[in-house]
Amino acid sequence: MSEQITIEKSLRDWASRVKAGQVGALPAILGLLVLCIAFSSQSSVFLTPGNFANLLTQAAAITVIAMGLVFVLLLGEIDLSAGYAAGVCGAILVIMITEMDYAWYLALPASILIGVVLGAFIGYLVAQLRIPSFVVTLATFLAFQGLLLLLVSEGGTIRIEDPTILAVQNKNLPVTASWIFFALTAGVYVLSGLWKFARRRKAGLVDNLFKFWLIKTAILVSLGCLATLALTVERSNNPDLVSLRGIPFVVPVILVLLVGATFVLSRTSFGLHLYAVGGNAEAARRAGINVKMVRISAFMICSGFAAVAGMIFVSRANSVSPTTGGSSTLLYAVGAAVIGGTSLFGGKGKVSDAILGGLVVAVIDNGMALLGYPAGIKFMVTGGVLLLSASIDAFSRRGATAT
Amino acid sequence: MATPILSLRQVNKSFGPVHVLKDVNFHAYAGKVTALVGDNGAGKSTLIKCIAGIYTPETGEFLFEGKKVTIAGPRDATALGIEIVYQDLALCDNLDIVHNMFLGREEKSGVTLNESHMESLAKKTLDGLSVRTVKSIRQKVASLSGGQRQTVAIARAVLWNSKVVILDEPTAALGVAQTEQVLKLVRQLADNGLAVIVISHNLNDVFQVADNIAAMYLGTMAAQVEKKSVSPSDVVKLITTGKSEAVSGTTK
Numbered sequence: 231m232s233e234q235i236t237i238e239k240s241l242r243d244w245a246s247r248v249k250a251g252q253v254g255a256l257p258a259i260l261g262l263l264v265l266c267i268a269f270s271s272q273s274s275v276f277l278t279p280g281n282f283a284n285l286l287t288q289a290a291a292i293t294v295i296a297m298g299l300v301f302v303l304l305l306g307e308i309d310l311s312a313g314y315a316a317g318v319c320g321a322i323l324v325i326m327i328t329e330m331d332y333a334w335y336l337a338l339p340a341s342i343l344i345g346v347v348l349g350a351f352i353g354y355l356v357a358q359l360r361i362p363s364f365v366v367t368l369a370t371f372l373a374f375q376g377l378l379l380l381l382v383s384e385g386g387t388i389r390i391e392d393p394t395i396l397a398v399q400n401k402n403l404p405v406t407a408s409w410i411f412f413a414l415t416a417g418v419y420v421l422s423g424l425w426k427f428a429r430r431r432k433a434g435l436v437d438n439l440f441k442f443w444l445i446k447t448a449i450l451v452s453l454g455c456l457a458t459l460a461l462t463v464e465r466s467n468n469p470d471l472v473s474l475r476g477i478p479f480v481v482p483v484i485l486v487l488l489v490g491a492t493f494v495l496s497r498t499s500f501g502l503h504l505y506a507v508g509g510n511a512e513a514a515r516r517a518g519i520n521v522k523m524v525r526i527s528a529f530m531i532c533s534g535f536a537a538v539a540g541m542i543f544v545s546r547a548n549s550v551s552p553t554t555g556g557s558s559t560l561l562y563a564v565g566a567a568v569i570g571g572t573s574l575f576g577g578k579g580k581v582s583d584a585i586l587g588g589l590v591v592a593v594i595d596n597g598m599a600l601l602g603y604p605a606g607i608k609f610m611v612t613g614g615v616l617l618l619s620a621s622i623d624a625f626s627r628r629g630a631t632a633t
Numbered sequence: 634m635a636t637p638i639l640s641l642r643q644v645n646k647s648f649g650p651v652h653v654l655k656d657v658n659f660h661a662y663a664g665k666v667t668a669l670v671g672d673n674g675a676g677k678s679t680l681i682k683c684i685a686g687i688y689t690p691e692t693g694e695f696l697f698e699g700k701k702v703t704i705a706g707p708r709d710a711t712a713l714g715i716e717i718v719y720q721d722l723a724l725c726d727n728l729d730i731v732h733n734m735f736l737g738r739e740e741k742s743g744v745t746l747n748e749s750h751m752e753s754l755a756k757k758t759l760d761g762l763s764v765r766t767v768k769s770i771r772q773k774v775a776s777l778s779g780g781q782r783q784t785v786a787i788a789r790a791v792l793w794n795s796k797v798v799i800l801d802e803p804t805a806a807l808g809v810a811q812t813e814q815v816l817k818l819v820r821q822l823a824d825n826g827l828a829v830i831v832i833s834h835n836l837n838d839v840f841q842v843a844d845n846i847a848a849m850y851l852g853t854m855a856a857q858v859e860k861k862s863v864s865p866s867d868v869v870k871l872i873t874t875g876k877s878e879a880v881s882g883t884t885k
Binding site: 429430432433434435497498499502503505506508509510512513514516517518519577578 | 707708719722723724725726727728732736737738739741744745746748749750752753756
């Protein structure tokens with residue numbers, strides 16, 4: 231009896247939050263669902279394990295950039311150069327490995343470090359000189375594009391043959407390892423959640439969200455289980471020649487980034503300060519927060535993520551070219567973050583939003599390509615979806631402030 | 634009268650050629666509400682900014698609990714236990730009540746935030762102020778009413794075992810019921826033993842809640858008197874002319 235009441239109550243709490251404009255990830259989840267149903271009804275290929283694995287690797291790089299962008303967007307700033315930062319860092323990685331013969335475990339941290347330095351430069355200009363981030367990163371967008379061109383030399387590409395880097399986008403975890411990975415992830419997720427609730431109960435604090443959390447966790451774990459199942463099915467056309475089974479390596483890479491970034495944002499004071507600066511920078515300053523440092527760090531983190539995305543790009547393409555991380559990359563990444571529910575006005579958003587949004591963008595891309603639509607239509611639909619989610623964000627802000 | 638917890642003596646402050654505070658004396662007492670009144674430009678804000686360490690006066694003495702102190706910056710003021718609630722409240726709309734109360738001074742266990750400890754402390758503070766209007770202390774500040782936001786800002790100020798709390802126009806933007814609620818809270822703070830300084834333009838509020846009234850006039854302290862010894866019209870005279878027959882020493 232009492233349990234039913236708490237479920238009802240937590241659902242009611244949640245409903246009232248949605249009504250008050252705190253919709254969070256709901257539109258993205260619904261959108262993803264609608265898109266998946268629509269595409270799978272139109273195309274027989276869409277819902278196959280092979281296409282699912284393909285989708286994940288397609289979404290990976292943009293999702294990682296979007297995850298980094300969340301830190302900057304939380305401050306109400308933007309980084310237009312994150313795409314080319316990925317390109318530059320990818321080029322440095324490839325040059326270090328292919329032309330200078332460094333091992334990947336030296337080259338990868340070096341390229342990420344360079345990304346962080348690029349971010350520090352942008353952050354310094356934004357935080358110290360107070361140049362609008364739009365202008366600073368527009369300038370660095372052009373500059374990084376030029377730098378990439380100089381590094382790779384016009385029209386050329388540099389191949390990468392390092393097996394570890396290539397494995398990230400081209401190889402899969404073995405089947406047993408896939409299941410162990412799933413069990414570990416699910417276990418850690420459930421245990422950390424339970425631990426949090428246990429601590430709250432020990433401190434004598436009331437909780438009406440526990441049942442809600444249970445439902446959410448059950449859904450997430452079964453989805454994860456389903457995805458693992460799909461990915462461990464043989465998806466090679468010719469299994470005797472080459473076997474294609476297991477979770478793509480890029481998935482654990484993204485998951486580690488997700489856990490790390492979520493931990494920083496939701497459990498540390500630095501994360502809280504990021505939200506505070508995005509919500510009310512003046513209040514944050516008066517509370518004794520070093521607003522400048524927070525701003526600079528956000529840009530450093532953003533470009534650091536972009537460097538990881540650069541590695542994912544070169545792994546997928548087996549090479550780096552002057553267009554790596556160019557064309558619509560950055561716009562797709564911003565789109566992914568915003569579609570997932572991150573506010574362009576600052577102060578609202580989660581890293582997991584970027585993953586949801588990244589999936590939405592990739593599903594549109596993938597599904598429409600399968601249905602044979604031309605690229606023009608694809609871009610227009612993606613633009614429409616982005617516009618839709620930005621309007622939801624604007625409306626929810628209005629709903630939240632009207633008291 | 635008892636010894637004041639905070640005393641300012643002969644404080645002078647200028648901005649360039651403009652002499653904003655002229656030999657100002659001011660006292661705040663533990664367990665009492667001291668209202669600071671005066672017309673626009675009389676120097677009220679400058680005075681409290683000197684107390685909060687945002688401005689440094691050129692000359693003058695600060696006595697805190699009878700001892701001479703120097704307040705060179707906001708951190709000095711906080712270290713003494715002086716907290717200020719700004720008129721714009723300085724809250725982050727996108728954070729919940731607990732996070733706003735602890736912003737910049739979070740409780741941590743290791744590297745992670747100690748959420749449950751912060752939540753219990755925040756709850757205790759709000760209960761201590763007899764605040765029962767807030768539904769959940771985990772709701773975002775954006776969803777609160779004006780009076781509730783004021784309450785959160787005040788609760789944040791008293792969370793740190795502070796001794797002096799300065800409120801800048803706490804009722805300026807509030808409706809009748811909410812004003813009542815905040816004034817009750819102000820009274821509660823003093824009854825809990827804090828020295829409360831309230832800047833206000835509203836004499837009704839002042840007479841309802843204050844024990845002492847300090848009236849400023851063109852950068853000078855016209856008079857600091859006990860509320861019961863004056864009438865509202867005396868205070869109006871002090872504010873507008875700097876003089877009142879009812880207050881000895883103000884007419885020459």
